[in-house]
Amino acid sequence: MMGEILLYLLAVAALLVYAAFAIRTAAHLAGWLKGPSAEKPGHGQPRVGGNAGAAALDVIFLRRLFRVNKVLWLGEWVFHASLILVLIRHLRYFLTPVPQFVWQMQSAGRAAGYVLPFSLLYIFMVKAVANRGRQMFAYNYLLLSGFFIISSLGALLSLYFYPNVVAVKEFMMFALDPKALLSGAIPGDVLAGFHGEAPFLAHFILALCLLLYLPSHIFAAPFTIYKARRREESVKGGYFSTAQ
Amino acid sequence: MSRLETASFSRCLSGGQLLEMDACTRCGECLKYCPVQEVTGDRSVSPPEKIRNFREFMKKTGVLRRWLFGGGRIDERLLQDFTKAVFECTTCGACGQSCTVGIHTQRLWPMLRREMVKRGLGPVGPQKDAPEAVSRTGNPYGRPAGERFSTWLPPEVKVAASAKLGYYAGCTGAYEARPMVRGDVLALSRAGEPFTMLFAEEEVCCGFPLFITGQFELLEGLVKRLVEAYAARGVETLVCSCPCCVNMISKDWPAFYGRKLPFGIRHISQHIEWAFAEGRLSVTRTLDERLIYHDPCYLSRGIGITEEPRKILSRIPGARLLEFDRNRQNSRCCGAGGAARKVFSENALAIFRLAIDEACRKEADRLVLGCPACYSIAGAALEGYKGTGGGRIGIVDMVELLSEVF
Numbered sequence: 001m002m003g004e005i006l007l008y009l010l011a012v013a014a015l016l017v018y019a020a021f022a023i024r025t026a027a028h029l030a031g032w033l034k035g036p037s038a039e040k041p042g043h044g045q046p047r048v049g050g051n052a053g054a055a056a057l058d059v060i061f062l063r064r065l066f067r068v069n070k071v072l073w074l075g076e077w078v079f080h081a082s083l084i085l086v087l088i089r090h091l092r093y094f095l096t097p098v099p100q101f102v103w104q105m106q107s108a109g110r111a112a113g114y115v116l117p118f119s120l121l122y123i124f125m126v127k128a129v130a131n132r133g134r135q136m137f138a139y140n141y142l143l144l145s146g147f148f149i150i151s152s153l154g155a156l157l158s159l160y161f162y163p164n165v166v167a168v169k170e171f172m173m174f175a176l177d178p179k180a181l182l183s184g185a186i187p188g189d190v191l192a193g194f195h196g197e198a199p200f201l202a203h204f205i206l207a208l209c210l211l212l213y214l215p216s217h218i219f220a221a222p223f224t225i226y227k228a229r230r231r232e233e234s235v236k237g238g239y240f241s242t243a244q
Numbered sequence: 245m246s247r248l249e250t251a252s253f254s255r256c257l258s259g260g261q262l263l264e265m266d267a268c269t270r271c272g273e274c275l276k277y278c279p280v281q282e283v284t285g286d287r288s289v290s291p292p293e294k295i296r297n298f299r300e301f302m303k304k305t306g307v308l309r310r311w312l313f314g315g316g317r318i319d320e321r322l323l324q325d326f327t328k329a330v331f332e333c334t335t336c337g338a339c340g341q342s343c344t345v346g347i348h349t350q351r352l353w354p355m356l357r358r359e360m361v362k363r364g365l366g367p368v369g370p371q372k373d374a375p376e377a378v379s380r381t382g383n384p385y386g387r388p389a390g391e392r393f394s395t396w397l398p399p400e401v402k403v404a405a406s407a408k409l410g411y412y413a414g415c416t417g418a419y420e421a422r423p424m425v426r427g428d429v430l431a432l433s434r435a436g437e438p439f440t441m442l443f444a445e446e447e448v449c450c451g452f453p454l455f456i457t458g459q460f461e462l463l464e465g466l467v468k469r470l471v472e473a474y475a476a477r478g479v480e481t482l483v484c485s486c487p488c489c490v491n492m493i494s495k496d497w498p499a500f501y502g503r504k505l506p507f508g509i510r511h512i513s514q515h516i517e518w519a520f521a522e523g524r525l526s527v528t529r530t531l532d533e534r535l536i537y538h539d540p541c542y543l544s545r546g547i548g549i550t551e552e553p554r555k556i557l558s559r560i561p562g563a564r565l566l567e568f569d570r571n572r573q574n575s576r577c578c579g580a581g582g583a584a585r586k587v588f589s590e591n592a593l594a595i596f597r598l599a600i601d602e603a604c605r606k607e608a609d610r611l612v613l614g615c616p617a618c619y620s621i622a623g624a625a626l627e628g629y630k631g632t633g634g635g636r637i638g639i640v641d642m643v644e645l646l647s648e649v650f
Contacts, residue, residue: 027308028266034259065344068273127272137270137292220266221345227260228346232573235548 007194008186010205011175017208018176028216032223055229059222063229071130075122082119083147085112086154093165093172113158116151120144146210153203163200167193252310253301256358264347265302268295274339274349279577280332280584283594289329291339291349297326298356327365330356332591334584335456336541336577350545353582357458367457369587374453375462382448383415392444396422401433407440410479410507412470412493414486414616415449421616427643428485428512434650435519440477442470451500452492457583467500475506485512485643487543487615488581494547511543512643513552513614520559529649530562536608537565537642538599539575540615548573553614553642560649566606568599576602578618585621596625604631610638612645 058064062080066073089109092098124144127136157163170190174180180187254262270292275281280289287293303309304318330353337350360366367374377386393413397403411432417425432439441447448470451463474482484490493509519525535557543549550572557565570576579585579595596618603611613619622639 027306028262031254031262032259032266034262062344064346065271065273068276068342068344072271072273136272137296139270139296140272215269216266217269217345220263221269224264224267224346226346228343228348231346231348232548235546 003194004186004191007171007191008181008184010201011171011186012181014175014204014208015178015181017211021211021214024216025219028219032220051233052226052230054233055226058229059225062225064225072123072126075119075126078115079119079123079147082112082116085109086116086151089113093169094176096173110158113151114155117148117155120148120151124148142213143210143215146206146213150203150206150210153199153206157199157203161199163197164193164195167197168200251362252305252307253298253359254306256355256362257352258355261352261355264352265295265299267345267347268292269345270296271344273344274342277338277342277574279334279336279338279579279595279598280588280591282598283579283591284332286329288325289332291343291347294326294329294333294353294356295347297322297329298359301326323360323363323365327360328368330360331366331368331371331457331582332584332588333582334541334577334579334592334595335582337545338541338574338577341545341573350541354456354458357456358460359458361458367459367583371453371457371583371587374457374583375459378449378454378462378466382445383419384449384453385415385419387419389445392418392447393441394444396426397429398426401429402438403429404438404440406477406479407438408478408480409437409439410474410477410482411439411441412450412474412482412484412489413441413447414484414489415453416488416616416620417486418447421619421641423644424485424613424616424619424641427641427645427647428483430647430650431512431516431519431525431643432483435516435524437519437524439483440479442473442477446473450486450489450492451496452488453583455492455496456488463496464500467497471497471501471505479507481508481510481515483510483512483515485614485616487511487540487546487549488617491542491546511547511549511552513543513549513556516643516646517552517555520556525650527560527646527649531560531645531649532562533609534564534566534607535560535610535612535645536568536603536606537571537612538568538578538614538618539572540613540618541575541577541581543614544573544575553612556642556646557612560645566603566608568602568606578613578615578621579625580615580617580621585617589621589624592621593625593628596621597629597631600625600629600637601631604637608637610640610645612640612642614642 062073062077065076085105085108088102088105089112091102092106095102127140167190170187170193174187174190257265268291272292274291278290281287301318301323333353335350335353340347340349340352343349357366373386374384377384381387382389383392396418409432411429413425413428417428448466450470451466454460454462482493484493490509490511493505498505516525537553537557539550539553554565557563568576576599577595578599579592585592600611611622613622619639619641626637626639
């Protein structure tokens, strides 16, 4: 009975975290879409140039980081690429029917899941050891540690614990359905599949906590990287070299 | 001990700048390049800390928070510390150049300063006097308008009443880096194309020191006055040697003027290199020296001009051009920018001496500058310089140097 109540509360908490994340993202988006006003001419650029394709490649390959720190770039790029593959793999728990591309990415996502904790460990070593922590902020430690624990648990789930993925999926779908949550109880078939799923629950609860503290840069940075390339291209050779 | 402010801290930022505030990953790469952090060791000055603090202020005064909880309280001490940090910055933009997510900090910091000015917390020290000085004398130094040109404009230089080419000396050049602007007019004169200038009382501040310290109130008036005066003289291309003025004129004047400017703007190095290429100028003397050119922040990172000064210097027979380890868009700040040199002069001198250090290590005979702000502190920086080779190295402006070899 106690387990049933806790699982139900976890589902409610998950929905609340998803909602909070969506509201926070929407609030940030509203700010980003706010236009310039007469008060702020300083960001004005006489012309916007640059190659959009090259700017897009900057985003994909984190070129700006490569330019300033090649050692760190290796870990960061592997981390970001692995994380995307892992997130795509996890979509199977949230979507019904599961899209074809998600099925096709399962093997790559699984492999990426094993790479992910090592990439985080590498980043940590570079930042904390090679740079003697001089560039490290407490927030970075928190994020790195959070991602490391979650991804390590994820890898262990895949290698040793083998959770009941059918039950996990049913639980995830239940937590995404406000109507079902309003019934006040967790369905019996969802509950029946949950036996000894503590590692999964720890993984999931930590992921929810991380979602609350997820940095806004994951959405904002691709746009600023894209804009930066176009801005830099527009001043290459001097703004007004052809004025005369 | 708290300041309750109802207005949101984000009001001075555009959507793009709010995006940039969110984009900071606090990776810390910019810390390696921040000149103020380098000489003070103060982490609160660092770009990620400034962004983190400002984000906190925005959160506490955000619409949702105000609606739900009636506004946040921000510690007065935190606001004061932030104000000091944001005004201590030289706005060199080296952090933005190294930013892994491409935040355009050279344009972001003035907007954060603007917010602090609106709240009555900034600017700091003598920066506060600039609007009054500009209103009274036309320049931020409060020096007599009548002396603007008289001490350096050579009598043999002919200034036309009207011409397609205009020259704007700028306040720092005219009052604090006179050999530099003297070199400019000599070069323009030698190139042979007639050029015009405004009268000393007419040529007022371009607005950059006010803009960079977040004091926008006088800007529209100054800009309209200058644009209309140059237009009345038939100017089609305005030439200026101050990188900060060129930035202000090219990027911000159109916004304050309300439409496209009726003339183009060129940096003096662009004009001189053009004159060399056209055969209007030539170098007659040789110079057996090792020169090292320092890229000014607002010339290189601001408007992308890095090659013309090098081309000009490489035209001098016998001169050997050396490079700083960090050059062009990645150049080191001289410490004099962001209107911080009058308030945080120790920082400015210490930063400049880092450039002298490297120039001496590379055994340069002369450090060549291209910015009047850099030039204005060069003497003081060299005077107290304790490193090896300090007694040997000379500091000169690029166009001033040219006037030696014409």
